[in-house]
Amino acid sequence: MNSPALVVTFAHERDLLEGAHRLRHAGFRLRDVYVPYPVHGLDRVLGLRPSRLSWVCFVCGAIGLLGMLWFEHWTAATDWPINVGGKPWNSLPADAPVAFESLVLLAGFGTVSALFAVCRLYPGRASRMPSPRVTDDRFALVVEQSSAVVNTQSVRRALGETNVLSIEEWSGRILSVSDPS
Amino acid sequence: MRPESPLFGDPMTRSPLPKLVACLAAGGLVVGFAVEPQRAWAALYCAALFALSTSLFGAVFVALANICGGTWHVAFRRVPEAMSSGIAPFGVVVVALLAWRTLAGGTAWHPPDEPGTLWFKAWWLQPTFMVARSVGYVAVWMIGATWLRSVSLAEDVRESRRSISHVQRGSAVFAALFAVTFSLAAADWLMALEPTWYSTVWGIYWFSGLMTGGLATLILLALSLRDAGPLRQAFTDEHLHDLGKLLFGFCCFWMYIWYCQYMLIWYAHLPEETMYFVPRLTGAWSVVFIVNVGLNWGLPFLLLLPRTSKRNPTLLRRVAVVVLVGRAVDLYLAAYPEVVGPYLIVGALELAAAFLIAFVAWSLWSRSFSSAPAVPAGSPLLRESLEYHA
Numbered sequence: 001m002n003s004p005a006l007v008v009t010f011a012h013e014r015d016l017l018e019g020a021h022r023l024r025h026a027g028f029r030l031r032d033v034y035v036p037y038p039v040h041g042l043d044r045v046l047g048l049r050p051s052r053l054s055w056v057c058f059v060c061g062a063i064g065l066l067g068m069l070w071f072e073h074w075t076a077a078t079d080w081p082i083n084v085g086g087k088p089w090n091s092l093p094a095d096a097p098v099a100f101e102s103l104v105l106l107a108g109f110g111t112v113s114a115l116f117a118v119c120r121l122y123p124g125r126a127s128r129m130p131s132p133r134v135t136d137d138r139f140a141l142v143v144e145q146s147s148a149v150v151n152t153q154s155v156r157r158a159l160g161e162t163n164v165l166s167i168e169e170w171s172g173r174i175l176s177v178s179d180p181s
Numbered sequence: 182m183r184p185e186s187p188l189f190g191d192p193m194t195r196s197p198l199p200k201l202v203a204c205l206a207a208g209g210l211v212v213g214f215a216v217e218p219q220r221a222w223a224a225l226y227c228a229a230l231f232a233l234s235t236s237l238f239g240a241v242f243v244a245l246a247n248i249c250g251g252t253w254h255v256a257f258r259r260v261p262e263a264m265s266s267g268i269a270p271f272g273v274v275v276v277a278l279l280a281w282r283t284l285a286g287g288t289a290w291h292p293p294d295e296p297g298t299l300w301f302k303a304w305w306l307q308p309t310f311m312v313a314r315s316v317g318y319v320a321v322w323m324i325g326a327t328w329l330r331s332v333s334l335a336e337d338v339r340e341s342r343r344s345i346s347h348v349q350r351g352s353a354v355f356a357a358l359f360a361v362t363f364s365l366a367a368a369d370w371l372m373a374l375e376p377t378w379y380s381t382v383w384g385i386y387w388f389s390g391l392m393t394g395g396l397a398t399l400i401l402l403a404l405s406l407r408d409a410g411p412l413r414q415a416f417t418d419e420h421l422h423d424l425g426k427l428l429f430g431f432c433c434f435w436m437y438i439w440y441c442q443y444m445l446i447w448y449a450h451l452p453e454e455t456m457y458f459v460p461r462l463t464g465a466w467s468v469v470f471i472v473n474v475g476l477n478w479g480l481p482f483l484l485l486l487p488r489t490s491k492r493n494p495t496l497l498r499r500v501a502v503v504v505l506v507g508r509a510v511d512l513y514l515a516a517y518p519e520v521v522g523p524y525l526i527v528g529a530l531e532l533a534a535a536f537l538i539a540f541v542a543w544s545l546w547s548r549s550f551s552s553a554p555a556v557p558a559g560s561p562l563l564r565e566s567l568e569y570h571a
Contacts, residue, residue, distance in 0.1 A: 096440065
């Protein structure tokens with residue numbers, strides 16, 4: 001994560017979108033984007049693949065549903081059958097609410113855990129961002145500096161007419177929340 | 182001179198075939214009323230209720246969007262508005278059929294000496310009172326829909342434009358009145374077919390059906406209008422995506438309410454409640470019972486689950502057709518066992534009623550749509566709707 005990179009900072013959402021579009025089409029590799037709020041259309045401009053998180057959600061939900069259906073059948077019909085109002089031992093209508101709740105629970109926890117694991121987000125982790133202002137009113141684009149061809153001049157050239165605030169080298173510095181800079 | 186219909190501009194209005202088939206269907210229904218009055222009545226009643234709730238959806242959709250301060254729907258708002266033009270005609274048909282059965286048909290809705298009768302039901306289901314309040318429901322919906330349409334048309338011209346909060350307040354009043362009248366209508370028009378049975382979730386159940394059927398129709402109409410031209414620039418894939426999400430959500434809502442009703446009745450096992458489900462779970466009806474759940478929830482749920490399928494016009498069209506067939510099956514399952522008898526029957530009469538009502542709905546909506554600009558070009562909210570990103 002500490003490989004050299006360039007940080008291009010913008011003041012407006014549309015400049016960011018335009019800049020990302022130009023850089024990507026000029027062949028630069030974009031590592032990440034820091035924005036104060038979700039920007040519509042950014043995933044398309046960055047060419048991100050659709051998130052695989054929905055598959056995690058689906059699989060976890062299916063495990064919750066089938067696991068709980070099996071468990072209810074085992075407890076109510078196999079291990080210790082109890083006559084409830086003369087209903088059959090294995091009654092799907094009675095099992096459905098708990099199975100549904102367990103589907104929702106596992107799908108929810110599974111998705112959030114997978115997201116945190118993939119992003120390596122855990123309690124107490126120091127935030128890593130080019131400037132604290134990306135949480136307020138700045139939009140930063142991190143360009144991978146894979147070779148000497150990628151430098152401030154070549155990025156500025158590729159950006160052309162786009163309104164840019166600054167282009168800086170970034171060593172991937174870590175900021176604590178109270179960092180005044 | 183009648184304006185050209187943009188919707189069915191080509192085959193449906195110019196070629197005489199659909200009109201011919203509709204006339205044949207009407208003739209067939211007249212014969213049906215003479216030969217098998219109960220079945221012909223049920224066929225036409227189900228079809229008219231379907232069309233009425235779909236028309237009513239148009240007004241409800243616009244009102245809900247107004248209340249939420251929604252702007253995304255403005256580009257295709259004329260479509261639900263056009264749908265709401267069917268409220269008055271189909272309301273008249275439903276109330277006329279209701280009156281024919283209760284007042285003139287000789288079939289009492291509620292024989293007073295029936296065991297288990299509640300005094301309130303006997304009073305509430307008096308034929309004259311029932312028909313009178315049914316007229317009231319339709320009148321409320323019609324006034325609401327007309328008002329919603331008029332403020333929408335007024336938005337195009339700066340001078341006549343009403344403030345957003347004015348429209349919001351009016352829509353909220355309509356939504357509140359709709360909630361009460363629609364619940365009562367569902368109970369009067371469908372639950373009272375079996376007068377001694379009751380279910381307190383019935384109104385919400387039919388509201389969820391109104392939403393799925395209406396959304397499916399809206400998707401089909403908007404896509405046809407996009408292909409035909411009037412909404413080519415206006416109705417984007419983003420709008421389609423959101424309508425797909427709503428259809429997906431309301432299909433799940435329908436299932437939820439269906440299950441809430443079924444599970445509680447199954448669990449409590451009270452004879453006065455299970456009497457609705459017993460005939461529907463025996464014999465050939467049990468197949469329809471399962472198919473109903475599959476069409477209204479199973480298939481739409483599985484097909485609309487991935488993001489890409491909600492942005493795919495071909496797939497969404499097919500799902501919409503599945504949902505519409507599901508709605509028809511749902512109404513059929515609610516009305517036929519009580520009105521026609523404990524046997525399954527689908528034939529020429531049902532198809533005739535469905536085609537006739539669908540043809541009338543299509544012509545009414547199409548005419549209403551072409552009577553105003555296809556896109557509310559003067560609306561200050563249009564730009565936001567066109568640039569909307571789902």
